[in-house]
Amino acid sequence: MPTVLIADDEVDHRELLTFALHRLGYDVVTAADSSGALARLAGGGVDAALIDVRMPGGSGIELCRQIRSAPETELLPIMVISADVHRHQVMTALHAGADDFLAKPFSRAQLTTRLEALLRTRPSAAARSAAAARAALLATRHAIVEEAPAVPYRHTA
Structure with missing residues (x-):
């Protein structure tokens, strides 16, 4: 079954969600804050994330932005x-x-219904590979532009 990350600072909420998802057959990893969630995601193997908005050390909204900005997790539901x-x-x-x-x-x-819908529509491995390739291409282009010597423009008529 898929592995779901639960990021919530409230122990009771994490335990209730964990219990519900385990009963449905999901594997669960948890984090009490944004940095813990990012550490769990860095370990790989997470198929979806359930994130609370209010957490210490960075909101769930900021955590979403961080997840989307990293090529490894940009497609995570x-x-x-x-x-x-x-x-x-x-x-x-x-x-x-x-x-x-x-x-x-x-x-x-x-x-359950909404989590299953998210997991059904998650990008395929090919889409993830394409996204990773795009990120690598953009990084390469940026590096080339940064290293290229400045050449003055000359207009010839």
Whole structure:
């Protein structure tokens, strides 16, 4: 079964989500803050992330941005889970890279259905390879531009 990262500073929330996902057959890894979540993701093997908005040391919104900016995790399915369901908060999470936003409290059926949908639509290995190739190409182009000597432009008529 897929492995899901749960990033939430509340122990009770992590335990409840872990219990629910284990009962459904998912493997779970947890983190209490953004840095812990990034460390778990760096280890590889995570298929989706459930991220709380409010965490110490960096919000879940900032964590989404960091996940999306790293070539290794830019395609990871992300669901933000929060009790703060103001339209602005939802839009901020989606603009930061979240694929879905689930409002607390939620039912196990809602969680399951939406997580399964995220995992079904996750990019294939080929898409991940293509994304990694694009990132490498952009990095190479940037390096070439930085190292190229400046050549003055001469207009010839």
